[in-house]
Amino acid sequence: xxxxxxxxxxxxxxxxxxxxxxxxxxxxxxxxxxxxxxxxxxxxxxxxxxxxxxxxxxxxxxxxxxxxxxxxxxxxxxxxxxxxxxxxxxxxxxxxxxxxxxxxxxxxxxxxxxxxxxxxxxxxxxxxxxxxxxxxxxxxxx
Amino acid sequence: xxxxxxxxxxxxxxxxxxxxxxxxxxxxxxxxxxxxxxxxxxxxxxxxxxxxxxxxxxxxxxxxxxxxxxxxxxxxxxxxxxxxxxxxxxxxxxxxxxxxxxxxxxxxxxxxxxxxxxxxxxxxxxxxxxxxxxxxxxxxxxxxxxxxxxxxxxxxxxxxxxxxxxxxxxxxxxxxxxxxxxxxxxxxxxxxxxxxxxxxxxxxxxxxxxxxxxxxxxxxxxxxxxxxxxxxxxxxxxxxxxxxxxxxxxxxxxxxxxxxxxxxxxxxxxxxxxxxxxxxxxxxxxxxxxxxxxxxxxxxxxxxxxxxxxxxxxxxxxxxxxxxxxxxxxxxxxxxxxxxxxxxxxxxxxxxxxxxxxxxxxxxxxxxxxxxxxxxxxxxxxxxxxxxxx
Numbered sequence: 087x088x089x090x091x092x093x094x095x096x097x098x099x100x101x102x103x104x105x106x107x108x109x110x111x112x113x114x115x116x117x118x119x120x121x122x123x124x125x126x127x128x129x130x131x132x133x134x135x136x137x138x139x140x141x142x143x144x145x146x147x148x149x150x151x152x153x154x155x156x157x158x159x160x161x162x163x164x165x166x167x168x169x170x171x172x173x174x175x176x177x178x179x180x181x182x183x184x185x186x187x188x189x190x191x192x193x194x195x196x197x198x199x200x201x202x203x204x205x206x207x208x209x210x211x212x213x214x215x216x217x218x219x220x221x222x223x224x225x226x227x228x
Numbered sequence: 229x230x231x232x233x234x235x236x237x238x239x240x241x242x243x244x245x246x247x248x249x250x251x252x253x254x255x256x257x258x259x260x261x262x263x264x265x266x267x268x269x270x271x272x273x274x275x276x277x278x279x280x281x282x283x284x285x286x287x288x289x290x291x292x293x294x295x296x297x298x299x300x301x302x303x304x305x306x307x308x309x310x311x312x313x314x315x316x317x318x319x320x321x322x323x324x325x326x327x328x329x330x331x332x333x334x335x336x337x338x339x340x341x342x343x344x345x346x347x348x349x350x351x352x353x354x355x356x357x358x359x360x361x362x363x364x365x366x367x368x369x370x371x372x373x374x375x376x377x378x379x380x381x382x383x384x385x386x387x388x389x390x391x392x393x394x395x396x397x398x399x400x401x402x403x404x405x406x407x408x409x410x411x412x413x414x415x416x417x418x419x420x421x422x423x424x425x426x427x428x429x430x431x432x433x434x435x436x437x438x439x440x441x442x443x444x445x446x447x448x449x450x451x452x453x454x455x456x457x458x459x460x461x462x463x464x465x466x467x468x469x470x471x472x473x474x475x476x477x478x479x480x481x482x483x484x485x486x487x488x489x490x491x492x493x494x495x496x497x498x499x500x501x502x503x504x505x506x507x508x509x510x511x512x513x514x515x516x517x518x519x520x521x522x523x524x525x526x527x528x529x530x531x532x533x534x535x536x537x538x539x540x541x542x543x544x545x546x547x548x549x550x551x552x553x554x555x556x557x558x559x560x561x562x563x564x565x566x567x568x569x570x571x572x573x574x575x576x577x578x579x580x581x582x583x584x585x586x587x588x589x590x591x592x593x594x595x596x597x598x599x600x601x602x603x604x605x606x607x608x609x610x611x612x613x614x615x616x617x618x
Contacts, residue, residue: 099361108357130477134358134602140475160380160481162372163427164363171363176427179362181373181603187477189603191373193362204380221361 091163091202092177093195095213098170102215108135110149115220118212120154122186123147133188152186154210156224159183161194161202182208182224196225229328231321231496235452235460235617236444238267239574241567244407244440244559247344252284253298255340255441260299263336267445274445276305276332278323280315283343283562286350295338305331312598313510314468315339316442316566317610321466323446333447340441341562347437349562354602365426368434370600371513372426374481378515379428381482385533389514390416392549393432393556395541396511400553402543402584407438407559433514440561442571449617461577464591465497465613472609474601485609486523486595494525497591497613501526505588506548506576508569510597511556516606517549520595524611543584551576551584566596570612577616591615 104112114121122131126148128141138145161180164171171177178194180202194202195211207227212220240262242255256279264271277296285291292308305326309315316339323335343349355364364370378384397414400406414432422432452460472485494500501524509520518532526547527535541549552558552572555565573592575581592614599607 094363097363102357102361104357132477134354160373160377162369162376162429163424164365164369164372165424165427166365166368167363168365169360174363177363179364179369179373181377189477191359191362191364191603204376 088198088200090198091194092174094171094174094177094193095195097174099215100170101217105135107137111135112219114151115212115222116218118210118220119151120210120222121149122152122184122188124150131186131188133190152184154184155227156182156184156208158202158204158206158208159189160204163199178202180224190222193223194225195223201226231324231466232462232464233449234324234327234446235449235457235462236320236446236574237452237457237460238263238445239443239571239578240266241405241442241571242440243405244438244561246407246409246438246559248342248439249345250342250439252282252340252342252346253295255342255439256295256299256338259338259340259441259443260336263443263445269334269445271301273334274301274336275303276323276326276335277301277303278319278335278337279308280319280339280341280567281308281310281563282341283349284341284346285348287348303332305335311596311608312563313512313566314596314598314608314610315563316570317594317596317612318468320444320446320463320570320612321468324463327446327448333451335446337444337446338441339443339564339567341564342439343437343562344439358602367512367600368426368429371433371515372429373603374605375428375515377480378482381480382530384428385537386420387416388533388536389433389518390419391536392514392517392541393419396550396554396557399543399551399584400557403552403558406553406557407436410436410553410557410559429513435512435555435560438559438561440559440568441564442567444574459578460617461574461614462617463612464615465493465495465499467492467611468608470608479604481603481605482519482529484519484523484605486520486611489609489611490524493611493613497615499591499613503591504547504593505590506551506573506586506592508550508573508592508594510566510569510595511550511554512560512597514556516597519605543581543586548586551581551586570594573614577614589616
């Protein structure tokens with residue numbers, strides 16, 4: 087029998103302390119834009135944000151807006167949650183392979199537990215956070 | 229001087245206990261005392277010490293000096309090997325390097341942690357910004373993601389995973405130092421029916437935190453012979469890799485640095501996986517052992533389950549696996565936990581395995597796993613080949 091995953095939207099998440107070099111991502115979420123670091127020397131994207139390129143260890147990184155479209159690379163059904171997630175199980179955590187080639191860890195919402203599958207196409211879903219930024223989640227593509 | 233010019237002349241291990249109520253330094257003291265007793269050394273002869281980090285001491289910078297103060301030791305070389313679950317095996321390599329360099333002559337390695345009594349572990353890491361908001365349950369969550377991907381690529385054989393769980397539990401029954409409540413046999417069905425934690429990861433896939441300690445005394449092989457030790461264990465091969473292919477975006481989480489670390493350790497020791505007498509892989513999760521079998525070259529990627537299904541993993545079998553029960557069945561003494569796999573390998577090569585003594589003591593292979601990175605398998609991989617002095 088099909089059972090929906092908890093969308094975790096009611097989870098009182100702890101405030102997130104942002105690294106200065108990840109601010110372009112968080113600022114982008116205010117306008118629901120997915121911003122990802124890009125290494126111009128090697129023409130590759132990298133995730134999560136870092137102070138240097140993962141490919142060259144140099145700092146000439148750019149930020150580029152991407153569509154946020156991707157596919158499920160892997161996922162787990164969280165039957166046990168910690169801290170503010172306790173009592174909100176089961177919920178879905180996935181690694182989403184963006185079309186640009188990076189994997190982002192995110193909650194999957196509007197999805198049944200037996201509906202999620204590796205290879206499923208997903209699009210961004212934005213969950214508002216108290217500081218005006220949005221948490222990047224994903225939902226099945228229409 | 230080289231790695232194999234060094235010797236482990238003594239080992240010690242405390243009984244693993246859940247919520248012992250004991251201080252972490254009480255374990256460290258117990259190990260130091262036991263090492264002096266076993267080695268016959270005087271305190272004044274110890275001039276080097278290496279510790280593993282500790283979840284209990286995690287809020288404390290200068291952890292090594294803090295420990296040394298309680299232990300009353302005066303040294304020429306002191307360090308903490310900060311490699312998570314690779315700290316114990318990594319410590320052996322670092323101790324050998326310090327002995328080779330002449331920084332010290334007699335070095336003790338002390339691994340003690342009491343996370344089930346006092347856990348002070350706070351991670352300043354990517355988790356805060358990029359995994360905690362998603363509700364990832366630490367290592368089990370990461371291994372849930374890894375297991376699902378393994379299942380997608382190769383299929384998860386629960387019977388093979390369960391077979392490892394059963395073999396290790398049988399070994400824990402024979403190990404008086406294992407956590408007492410884990411010294412009960414289990415079946416493959418018990419494993420399969422255990423509740424889901426991070427689906428497809430089950431409760432009996434996972435380690436359980438406990439308190440414990442273990443340790444070693446090392447010196448040059450030459451000195452060990454001069455001092456008349458009739459038996460000692462020599463590290464003959466070591467490999468270590470951190471962030472294996474980290475900058476490859478499409479790396480599968482089923483790939484680990486044990487491929488590189490194992491190749492190096494086997495080459496240095498002059499053996500192949502086929503020659504391994506007993507195997508003591510770091511076991512935070514069952515699937516980690518299966519992936520290590522694949523990465524170390526016991527079998528091809530995706531063939532781990534087939535290898536397990538056709539291999540007798542008991543202490544008297546073809547490839548004895550974690551003959552003390554490993555961490556999954558003896559308990560994980562926090563960041564000292566890598567020493568649980570290591571101390572059993574050394575014990576077996578001293579032929580002091582008692583009821584669970586392995587037959588083939590030509591060598592033993594011990595591994596480490598340290599740090600769980602973002603969306604991958606593990607950060608550090610170590611492989612250490614040990615050989616009794618010929």
